[in-house]
Amino acid sequence: MSIIRPFRADDLFKFNNINLDIWTETYGLGFYFNYLSRWPDMCSTAQHPNGRLMGYVIGKAEGSSHDFHGHVTALTVAPEYRRLSLARTLMNFLETVSDEVYGGLFVDLYVRCTNAIAIDLYEGLGYSVYRRVREYYGSLGLGPGGKDEEDAFDMRKPLVRPNGRDMIVSAHDVS
Amino acid sequence: MSTLALERQIRPIYDSLDSGSHKSALLACNKLLKKHPKNDHLKALKALALTRAQKFEEAIALCEEVLATKPTDDGAINALMHALRHLGRFADLVKLFEDAFKQQPDNDELGRQAFFANVRAGNWKAAQLLANKLNKQFHNDRYIFWGIMCTVLQANDPMTTAEMREILLKLAHRLITTSWKPAEVHADRLYLFVTILQQLGLYKDARELLNTESGRFHCARNLSCDYLRRDIMRAGDWQREEAETAEQRILSKRDRNWLEFVSILDATFLPSALPNETTCESNSSSPSSFLQRVEKTRDLFTKVAEEDGSHERAAWLGLMELERRCGVHGIVSEPSRLLDLLKRYFRIFGDKAACFEDLRPYTDLGSDVLADWLAFLEGITHSPPSNTALSRFINAHKLLRHGLSVAQLTPDQEEIRAADLVRGYFEALPLEKDLPNLELQPADDLAVLAGQVYANAFTLDNAAAHLHKAIVVLEYASKKSPQSYQIHLELVRIYRLLGAPQLALDHYRLLNVKQIQNDTLSYLILSRSTNFSLAATGDLTYASECLESSHIYFSNSQETSEFIVKAFSMEKYSQISELVVFEERLDNSLQRDLVKIEHVRLRISHEPITPELVDMELIELKFIFDRLHHDNRDLEVLPNYQPRGQLSFLSQTTLFGREPATGWLSAFLKIYIKTLSEASDLDPSVEDDKLLIGDRPRQCCSPDASIPLMERLTIQTTEELSELTENELALFHYVNDLTDWLDPFHNFLRPQGESPKQAPKNGQSSNDGVPSDGNGKKLEDAPPITEPPDSILSYFKNAHAKFTGAVEGRRPFYEILHIATLTQEALLLFFICTKRFKDASIVRINKLGVLAQHIKSLRSSAADVVGQIGAQLINISELEGTADKRRQFIEHCEALQTHTEITHEYVLEVGKRLTESQRKVLEGVGRGIERIRKTPM
Numbered sequence A: 001m002s003i004i005r006p007f008r009a010d011d012l013f014k015f016n017n018i019n020l021d022i023w024t025e026t027y028g029l030g031f032y033f034n035y036l037s038r039w040p041d042m043c044s045t046a047q048h049p050n051g052r053l054m055g056y057v058i059g060k061a062e063g064s065s066h067d068f069h070g071h072v073t074a075l076t077v078a079p080e081y082r083r084l085s086l087a088r089t090l091m092n093f094l095e096t097v098s099d100e101v102y103g104g105l106f107v108d109l110y111v112r113c114t115n116a117i118a119i120d121l122y123e124g125l126g127y128s129v130y131r132r133v134r135e136y137y138g139s140l141g142l143g144p145g146g147k148d149e150e151d152a153f154d155m156r157k158p159l160v161r162p163n164g165r166d167m168i169v170s171a172h173d174v175s
Numbered sequence B: 001m002s003t004l005a006l007e008r009q010i011r012p013i014y015d016s017l018d019s020g021s022h023k024s025a026l027l028a029c030n031k032l033l034k035k036h037p038k039n040d041h042l043k044a045l046k047a048l049a050l051t052r053a054q055k056f057e058e059a060i061a062l063c064e065e066v067l068a069t070k071p072t073d074d075g076a077i078n079a080l081m082h083a084l085r086h087l088g089r090f091a092d093l094v095k096l097f098e099d100a101f102k103q104q105p106d107n108d109e110l111g112r113q114a115f116f117a118n119v120r121a122g123n124w125k126a127a128q129l130l131a132n133k134l135n136k137q138f139h140n141d142r143y144i145f146w147g148i149m150c151t152v153l154q155a156n157d158p159m160t161t162a163e164m165r166e167i168l169l170k171l172a173h174r175l176i177t178t179s180w181k182p183a184e185v186h187a188d189r190l191y192l193f194v195t196i197l198q199q200l201g202l203y204k205d206a207r208e209l210l211n212t213e214s215g216r217f218h219c220a221r222n223l224s225c226d227y228l229r230r231d232i233m234r235a236g237d238w239q240r241e242e243a244e245t246a247e248q249r250i251l252s253k254r255d256r257n258w259l260e261f262v263s264i265l266d267a268t269f270l271p272s273a274l275p276n277e278t279t280c281e282s283n284s285s286s287p288s289s290f291l292q293r294v295e296k297t298r299d300l301f302t303k304v305a306e307e308d309g310s311h312e313r314a315a316w317l318g319l320m321e322l323e324r325r326c327g328v329h330g331i332v333s334e335p336s337r338l339l340d341l342l343k344r345y346f347r348i349f350g351d352k353a354a355c356f357e358d359l360r361p362y363t364d365l366g367s368d369v370l371a372d373w374l375a376f377l378e379g380i381t382h383s384p385p386s387n388t389a390l391s392r393f394i395n396a397h398k399l400l401r402h403g404l405s406v407a408q409l410t411p412d413q414e415e416i417r418a419a420d421l422v423r424g425y426f427e428a429l430p431l432e433k434d435l436p437n438l439e440l441q442p443a444d445d446l447a448v449l450a451g452q453v454y455a456n457a458f459t460l461d462n463a464a465a466h467l468h469k470a471i472v473v474l475e476y477a478s479k480k481s482p483q484s485y486q487i488h489l490e491l492v493r494i495y496r497l498l499g500a501p502q503l504a505l506d507h508y509r510l511l512n513v514k515q516i517q518n519d520t521l522s523y524l525i526l527s528r529s530t531n532f533s534l535a536a537t538g539d540l541t542y543a544s545e546c547l548e549s550s551h552i553y554f555s556n557s558q559e560t561s562e563f564i565v566k567a568f569s570m571e572k573y574s575q576i577s578e579l580v581v582f583e584e585r586l587d588n589s590l591q592r593d594l595v596k597i598e599h600v601r602l603r604i605s606h607e608p609i610t611p612e613l614v615d616m617e618l619i620e621l622k623f624i625f626d627r628l629h630h631d632n633r634d635l636e637v638l639p640n641y642q643p644r645g646q647l648s649f650l651s652q653t654t655l656f657g658r659e660p661a662t663g664w665l666s667a668f669l670k671i672y673i674k675t676l677s678e679a680s681d682l683d684p685s686v687e688d689d690k691l692l693i694g695d696r697p698r699q700c701c702s703p704d705a706s707i708p709l710m711e712r713l714t715i716q717t718t719e720e721l722s723e724l725t726e727n728e729l730a731l732f733h734y735v736n737d738l739t740d741w742l743d744p745f746h747n748f749l750r751p752q753g754e755s756p757k758q759a760p761k762n763g764q765s766s767n768d769g770v771p772s773d774g775n776g777k778k779l780e781d782a783p784p785i786t787e788p789p790d791s792i793l794s795y796f797k798n799a800h801a802k803f804t805g806a807v808e809g810r811r812p813f814y815e816i817l818h819i820a821t822l823t824q825e826a827l828l829l830f831f832i833c834t835k836r837f838k839d840a841s842i843v844r845i846n847k848l849g850v851l852a853q854h855i856k857s858l859r860s861s862a863a864d865v866v867g868q869i870g871a872q873l874i875n876i877s878e879l880e881g882t883a884d885k886r887r888q889f890i891e892h893c894e895a896l897q898t899h900t901e902i903t904h905e906y907v908l909e910v911g912k913r914l915t916e917s918q919r920k921v922l923e924g925v926g927r928g929i930e931r932i933r934k935t936p937m
């Protein structure tokens, strides 16, 4: 039982129990607000009925017309709320929006090659490795694995698109 | 030279700026300006370079110069924009773009920039007018919606009156209705429309709009719209209908959002649906139909729960929530029903870490079934050992602890419980060997729990031995699971309580707190940091921690408004108000100013008190004083496992039992503003803007802003006084008495025409119309010299007595340090407040010799007392960090050494670090006091 609701700017005041976990990075304000000011419909928070935040997903829609797709930028669940299918629910949400709102052809994401749990999760959800990106996390500083360079998998999942569905997003929304 | 050639020469300046070499950019600007002294673009670039080089005064002057020429050149405008943004001069930005747009009214881009400049500055009214103008000129729907959004923002501005709000909302309503084109609706425009209707209370219209085809489309796909829809349905009293929608979503879409379950529960327990026992009004439903509804909801949830089994928690929790609400409304239900649900839930989800939190609200059981429940939990063991068994065992422990009664909470019993938990921890550790390195160890929770049990025992009897055990266990666990933030957090709190600030800071730093977390978490370590600071000896650890944690406020004022602009240009109306509120909350953060005042307190203990320091701090503190603060501190970050009805772990580990809040802040602001304004020569009417780099902070409507500041400083509120410790309160009164005594003499000596005091209400100001001798000094006689109030000297004497009492009474170190550091502060404030009377020639000319004599003798008595405190601190520090203390520590932790993992050497190591850290702070504060006492002013 979790509340699934929009990610809001003021969640930044309360996401510590999620972000103090070593796998989750806390970025500058601009990072979150860039997403909220462009793709607020691709960002969602899960909240416990007692008010504590449980996890969130932040994503965007990008690409040119032949490869327009949804992208998962951050997915994280606080340690105390793991294995409750929250990641599954949040990913589902993002796939639906990528498909039905943005008309994306697929959803993709990057994951550290060492993050076995996340890779398992994504594979279970129908994602497969599209390519390996060398030193993707290198520029982001030291990973929790302690190595300063790390490779990432670019994983993708195709979205099944029945013919004739309208896209409802105008071009300037996705620029 | 041709423009082209000049452009070629300008380009490298941009490169230098981009690469951060402000110096070479500046040199290049100066060189080119010699040839083109009137070139705006060059001047603007120079202003930008100066800004980046932090030469603000020069930069501002140059910006103003360029601004006055009303530049239209793209390059100049752009460079100036960057400089002004960096300086926080949003009002100037508005002027820049509005002027430029006026000169080029066909330039759509400049018009937009002028609009954005107003948005950055929060000028909603001006922005709205501009948006209308843009629409008239360039015919773009977007501009209409910008104008509507600005109207809503203006309506909701705290400065807007209730009547004006209504008018503005109606205007927004009219505008959006006339420009509404249902066929082209996108989610955020719909969102804006519905919020306007909502704020006007037009729920029917809102519902209608949401029920249109596009309305339904967006609610199904856009969480913000759907969330708003729920609000409308609740506000309009359409819960029944909403429950039907929820039921459909649960059954046919397999939606398990808890909000759907809440909708159904709300409809079941609608006030109008409740049977009314006292009156027999016809409109309240009959008891039987109400019970039927409860039954129906129970059936629905049961069906879903059985289907979902262990896949989903929602329906199970829905069933328990149903029972809880029945209880609240006095509906007698089968008592065993809730108990059965609890047990079933535990059987299914007992291995999830969230189980305890999920069940906690439902464990307030009647005595008839409580024993059954507790027996059930006690039967949960940790064998055969496995990770799931361990998780169950932990959840059972948390639930059992939650239900403990006051009678069961003696220090001895808590010790036994803690020992059990520690044993459980060590037994569980071998399980963790197979876990991936970075996963959390489930057993960690046992250590975290044990830490809280020890802290509770300490609360009960004040024996440090409990805390010693806690740190031995937690330090061990933190080595095993360095990534567990909960363990570090507990250690931070316990080390502070033990008076070991360096160790607390070490663990705090391991949390890697950054960005916005500084605002929400720094209180854990920085609240009352003066208590532990060694700044007086030159150790600036805490002072720099204060500065570092404050960067986020600068980022906020630099960045957030850019994204408000972005949200406008992307038409994400659902985000704009939230970003505006966020910016405001962070800008006016309580923690920001608590840290600010701590930093001032630390600063005066290690920096010479120059007139610049006095003036700068005074101006800043006065701004802070008029802020309406928001408390953004995250007080929930640490899970609490203390029994129901007891203080939380966080409160138990808060120094003096209470976190400083707005009352504390306001009291300390008064202390410092009073003292600094005595010392300062600034004139209140001109001081502020002159020294301010950015814009004046936006004024909020504070109720008493009409009363002059100096008068407001004399008002004492109960909120303030209740947040101060006894010793802080004494300091507060001391400063009042000291400044009251010296105020007439400061006023007399302060250079003419620059008195920071308001004229007394009866108009008989001592320096009104007094002729001056041309050197700013008055020719009239000095006010009659008065004896210093006794309270000043007795403040120091009392402090000394309390200090000795605390030492002899073996009070915790943080309390002893509290008295010492506050007394030191009192002496420093005395220095600041009397500095003006140190100048022998001024004293002589003005015949203030007797006053100077009073001050001198007070000063030497006060310094004596403070010096004795310092010496005593050094004395007691010599008893810490000794072999004796280490032996004591080891004795306290003897029982823990039955675990093979906890070796004698290990305990010795932890004890050594603790006592050493305690010794260091006692000695350091003592030495700092020595130094301050001896400083010639």
Ligand SMILES: CC(C)(COP(=O)(O)OP(=O)(O)OC[C@H]1O[C@@H](n2cnc3c(N)ncnc32)[C@H](O)[C@@H]1OP(=O)(O)O)[C@@H](O)C(=O)NCCC(=O)NCCS
Residues within 6 Å of the ligand: A023, A024, A075, A076, A077, A078, A081, A082, A083, A084, A085, A086, A087, A088, A089, A109, A110, A111, A112, A115, A117, A118, A120, A121, A122, A124
């Ligand atoms: C990865 C993460 C988001 C998973 O969140 P979650 O809410 O616990 O995941 P779910 O409960 O939805 O799990 C879905 C499935 O993923 C798999 N899975 C998730 N966690 C697993 C674990 N610790 N071990 C094995 N499988 C796991 C399981 O197949 C699971 O299905 P099941 O529970 O029915 O067996 C969470 O562990 C996390 O926040 N990690 C840190 C941040 C991170 O790594 N993010 C991904 C970066 S790209």
